[in-house]
Amino acid sequence: MSAVIEVDGLTKSFGDVQAVNGVSFTVERGELLGFLGPNGAGKTTTINMLTGLARPDAGTISIAGIDCTRNPKAAQHLIGVVPDESNLYPELTGFGNLCFCGALYGMSRKDREERARELLALFSLAEAADRKFAGYSRGMKRKLTIAAGIIHRPEILFLDEPTTGIDVASARQLRQLVEGLHREGTTIFLTTHYIEEAERLCERIAFIVRGRIVRIESVAELMQPVQDRHAVLVSVAEPDPALAEKLAPACPDCEITAAGPAQVRVESAGPISVAPLVRFLDDLGFDVVEARKMHPSLEDVFVRITGIEADAMRKEREKPGGGKVDAA
Amino acid sequence: MKQWIAFCSILGKDTRSYYLKPPNISWGIVFPLAWTSMFFIRSGAGLEDIMSLLPGVVAVSVLFGTTSLLAVTVTFEKKGRSFERLLLAPISLELLMLAKTSGAILFGIVNAAVPIIMAAFLADLSQVQWGLAVPAIVLIAVASTFLGLFIAVSVSEVFEAQTFSNFFRFPMIFLCGLFFPIANLPVFLRPLSYALPLTYGADLLHGAFEGAMTMAPVLNFVLLGLFCLVLFGLSLHNIRRKWIV
Ligand SMILES: Nc1ncnc2c1ncn2[C@@H]1O[C@H](COP(=O)(O)OP(=O)(O)O)[C@@H](O)[C@H]1O
Ligand SMILES: [Mg+2]
Numbered sequence: 359m360s361a362v363i364e365v366d367g368l369t370k371s372f373g374d375v376q377a378v379n380g381v382s383f384t385v386e387r388g389e390l391l392g393f394l395g396p397n398g399a400g401k402t403t404t405i406n407m408l409t410g411l412a413r414p415d416a417g418t419i420s421i422a423g424i425d426c427t428r429n430p431k432a433a434q435h436l437i438g439v440v441p442d443e444s445n446l447y448p449e450l451t452g453f454g455n456l457c458f459c460g461a462l463y464g465m466s467r468k469d470r471e472e473r474a475r476e477l478l479a480l481f482s483l484a485e486a487a488d489r490k491f492a493g494y495s496r497g498m499k500r501k502l503t504i505a506a507g508i509i510h511r512p513e514i515l516f517l518d519e520p521t522t523g524i525d526v527a528s529a530r531q532l533r534q535l536v537e538g539l540h541r542e543g544t545t546i547f548l549t550t551h552y553i554e555e556a557e558r559l560c561e562r563i564a565f566i567v568r569g570r571i572v573r574i575e576s577v578a579e580l581m582q583p584v585q586d587r588h589a590v591l592v593s594v595a596e597p598d599p600a601l602a603e604k605l606a607p608a609c610p611d612c613e614i615t616a617a618g619p620a621q622v623r624v625e626s627a628g629p630i631s632v633a634p635l636v637r638f639l640d641d642l643g644f645d646v647v648e649a650r651k652m653h654p655s656l657e658d659v660f661v662r663i664t665g666i667e668a669d670a671m672r673k674e675r676e677k678p679g680g681g682k683v684d685a686a
Numbered sequence: 687m688k689q690w691i692a693f694c695s696i697l698g699k700d701t702r703s704y705y706l707k708p709p710n711i712s713w714g715i716v717f718p719l720a721w722t723s724m725f726f727i728r729s730g731a732g733l734e735d736i737m738s739l740l741p742g743v744v745a746v747s748v749l750f751g752t753t754s755l756l757a758v759t760v761t762f763e764k765k766g767r768s769f770e771r772l773l774l775a776p777i778s779l780e781l782l783m784l785a786k787t788s789g790a791i792l793f794g795i796v797n798a799a800v801p802i803i804m805a806a807f808l809a810d811l812s813q814v815q816w817g818l819a820v821p822a823i824v825l826i827a828v829a830s831t832f833l834g835l836f837i838a839v840s841v842s843e844v845f846e847a848q849t850f851s852n853f854f855r856f857p858m859i860f861l862c863g864l865f866f867p868i869a870n871l872p873v874f875l876r877p878l879s880y881a882l883p884l885t886y887g888a889d890l891l892h893g894a895f896e897g898a899m900t901m902a903p904v905l906n907f908v909l910l911g912l913f914c915l916v917l918f919g920l921s922l923h924n925i926r927r928k929w930i931v
Contacts, residue, residue, distance in 0.1 A: 372931075409774055412931050430930070435776035445767035449703050461695030462775035464688025506771075 362387045362514055362545050363408065368417035370403055377403040379569035381417070385514075385547055390540045392560030393549040394660070396671055400569040401549035402442055405516050408547070409439045421514065435463065438512030442519045442549075444499035448492035452483055452502050455491055456509050463510035470509065477505040481535065497528030504532065508539065515539065517548040521555060533559060551671055557656040567664050577656065584654035584662075590624045590632055591617060591652050595645035608638035623652070692777045696785035700759050705793050710755075714793065718747035718800040736809040741891035742864035743801040745884060748826050749855055751797030753834035755790040757847030760838040764929065773930065779922055787831045794827030818903060819894035825910045826887035832917035833883065839924045864888045868900070883913035 363385040370378040378400040385391045393401045406412035408419055410430030419426045421433035446455040453474055460470030478484045481501040486494065494502065500520065508515060520536065521529035536559055540546055550556050556563050557577060564574040573580070594601065597619035605614055605622055612630065617623040624630060636646045661667060704710060721743050763769040772782055805811060837850045859865070861875060862884035868876055879885050886906040893899035899906070 410930070411770060411773060431776065431778065434774060439774050441767070441770060443767060445770055447699070447703070447768050448766070450699070458695055458699055459771065462692045462771065462777070464691045464776075466691070 360387055361385065362422050363547065364418075364420040365404075365408070366418045368404065368407060368419065369415045370400075370407060370412065371415060376569050378407070378414075381566070381569070381571055383564055383571060383574055385545055388540075388543050388545055390536075390546040390548065390559060390561050392556040392563045393547070393566050394551065394553065394556040394560075394563050395549075395566035395664075396551055396666060399551075399566045401551075401566060402518055403569075404566075405439070405518050405547070405549065409437060409516055410434055436513050438507040438510065438515045440504050440507035440515070440517045440520060442522065444496075444503040446491050446499070446503060446506060449490060451488050451490055452478060452494070452498075453487040455502060456506055459506040460509040465510060473509055473511075474505075477509065481505050482531070497524040500524050500528065501532065501535075504535065508544075512544070514545045515547070517546060519549055519551070521550070521552065553655075553657045553660055553671060563656075565660060565664055567666065573663050580656060580659050581654065584658050586627065587654050587658075588626050588628065588630050589652040589654065589658070590630050590635065591621060591648075591650055592624060592635060592639070592646065593618075593621045593648040594639065595647050596620060598644070601644075604642060605635065605639060608635050689777050689781055692775060693781055693785045696772065696782070697789050700786065700789040701792075704755065704758055705789050710793075714747075714751055714797045715800055717750055718743060718797060719804070721746050721801075736805050737813075737895050740801060740805055740895045741888060742859075744798045744823065745826060745862070745864050745888055745891060746859055747797040747801055748794040748823065749830045749858070749884065752790045752794035752827055752831040753837070753851040753855060754848055755793065756787070756831065756834035756838035757844050757851065759786055759790065760835065761841060761844050761847045765842070765844065769929075779925060783835065783918070783922060783925070787835055790831040790834065791824075791827045794831060795823060798823045798827070813897070815894045815897070818890060821907070822887055822890035822894060822910075825907065825914065826884065826891075828914045829883040829887065829910055829917065832914055832921065835921045836917045836924070839921050839928070858882050858884050861885070862888045863892075863900075883910055883917075886910045886913075 361384040363383075365384070366382045368378055368381040369376075381400070381404060383391070393404065395401055403412060407414045408421070408426075410426070413430070414427070417427070419430075422436050424433045424436075426433050447458065450458060456474035456477060457467075457470045460473060461467075465473065475484075475487075478487045481504070483498060483501060483505070486498060491499065491502065500523075504517070504520060507517070517536065521532050524532070533555065536546065536548070540559075548556075548559065560577060562574065562576045563580060565572045592605070598604070599616075599619070601620070602614045602616045602622045605624070609624060609626070609630065611626055611628070613625040615623050615625075624635065630651075632649045632651070636649050639646050660671075760769070763772075772786075773779075775782070777785075802811075833854060834847075834851055837854070838847045841847050841850060861868075861871065861879045862882050863879060864884070868879045868885065871879060886901070886909045889899050889901055890903060890906045890910075893903060893906075
């Protein structure tokens with residue numbers, strides 16, 4: 359394997375805001391690297407610097423062996439970019455948009471028209487091919503924006519929050535399409551603030567918080583510390599701030615933390631039996647409404663490493679469009 | 687070759703999306719018509735004065751046909767972020783901006799043809815020096831398009847671009863010697879006249895249509911050409927500085 363993207367000490371600030379702060383990483387040929395972090399972490403700024411839309415304050419960028427630090431246009435013919443907002447032309451049709459984007463990369467008319475038809479079919483947009491982009495739904499816009507990013511069959515693809523703000527079915531379809539591209543050998547750099555999405559799609563993940571990479575490892579390596587951890591989530595009817603403390607004597611070897619106003623998380627290196635915990639709480643007069651075994655997930659790792667509550671990330675997701683406005 | 691495909695597609699898309707739209711076409715025809723009629727009525731001139739009015743009407747048609755278009759093809763697309771697609775494309779910024787402006791330049795030239803064709807029915811155009819008129823019209827179209835481009839990349843809102851182009855256009859019409867000779871302007875305004883590209887274009891048009899020029903044609907062409915280069919260069923500089931942040 360050889361590195362196709364090599365970034366060293368990338369730094370960028372906007373006035374007082376340090377958007378990206380000394381970021382270094384490499385992406386191997388054919389790899390799918392994920393940038394996972396909350397809104398404002400510096401993901402888009404990083405992509406903008408890699409693709410030539412922003413100028414770094416410091417650091418170096420090399421793409422496919424081409425030094426792009428001084429000349430950001432040098433590698434643009436090798437890359438495809440899917441921005442965080444659907445920014446195609448509202449007055450053009452789906453087909454027209456794809457053909458135009460193909461032409462920007464110098465594809466011949468025949469080649470781009472064939473490829474546009476192929477992609478419209480692949481993204482289940484064939485029926486909407488001759489409709490104006492302005493009239494597309496959010497999910498359709500997102501799909502067409504991704505199709506536009508790969509019309510010229512780029513070796514390297516940058517995907518900025520591909521599934522933010524779209525419905526569940528479209529998001530699932532998009533993830534499958536991304537997996538397909540990855541299988542075909544495209545090198546993919548993807549950003550997301552959905553932990554599950556990163557876990558599902560990426561081979562390697564960089565946690566990015568406030569402009570810094572706090573950890574970058576393969577999913578398997580990241581999961582290692584939680585792999586043999588066992589966890590149980592217990593919910594009671596009435597909120598009690600001291601719930602965790604009260605439950606502590608029930609399992610001295612466990613690590614017990616509040617997971618919500620009426621919820622605790624019990625963790626241990628060995629298997630946990632649920633029945634004694636429930637009985638203990640029952641004896642204390644609590645009405646236990648749920649106790650369920652948790653499978654270790656990337657979410658636990660993310661919370662441990664970044665100190666950012668998974669809930670905070672989830673809230674962002676619940677805002678339509680991840681709190682950002684869809685311009686198109 | 688690849689860059690050429692991109693260039694043609696950008697020009698083709700802008701032409702279809704903006705220039706060939708009915709409002710734009712009617713503006714391109716109605717506006718020069720209205721100007722011509724207005725000056726006829728106001729000056730109480732007869733048909734024999736057409737040749738003295740033609741330079742002004744032609745120049746105004748070009749100026750109004752080009753400058754404000756860039757507010758749409760550039761500022762509007764920047765605002766809607768589709769301009770980022772063009773910045774991501776593997777073509778040089780110079781070629782990209784030429785593609786974005788060449789449509790407006792062509793549109794300006796077509797606008798200039800409207801009053802000339804109308805005049806051809808009313809007057810004898812056999813004395814016109816076309817060898818002077820055509821390159822002058824082309825250069826005026828380039829200069830006013832690049833002025834529009836410079837404005838379009840210096841602002842962030844479409845309405846600002848339009849306001850600023852009026853801010854430049856109206857004084858320019860009256861200061862450039864199209865309708866009143868510069869010699870008749872108050873002395874303190876004259877330096878301003880010579881700082882405007884249209885002054886040199888107007889002089890060339892007076893020469894082409896009426897055979898009367900105040901400066902040497904070569905000097906006019908060179909100065910007009912310099913204005914084009916400087917405005918284009920400044921526009922690219924602004925894009926690099928402000929848009930590739
Ligand atoms: N053009 C800009 N001008 C000023 N601040 C910006 C600009 N772009 C990004 N920022 C700031 O930089 C930080 C990182 O932003 P961004 O890279 O968009 O984060 P993310 O994509 O991870 O949500 C944020 O605090 C954001 O407000
Ligand atoms: Mg972002």
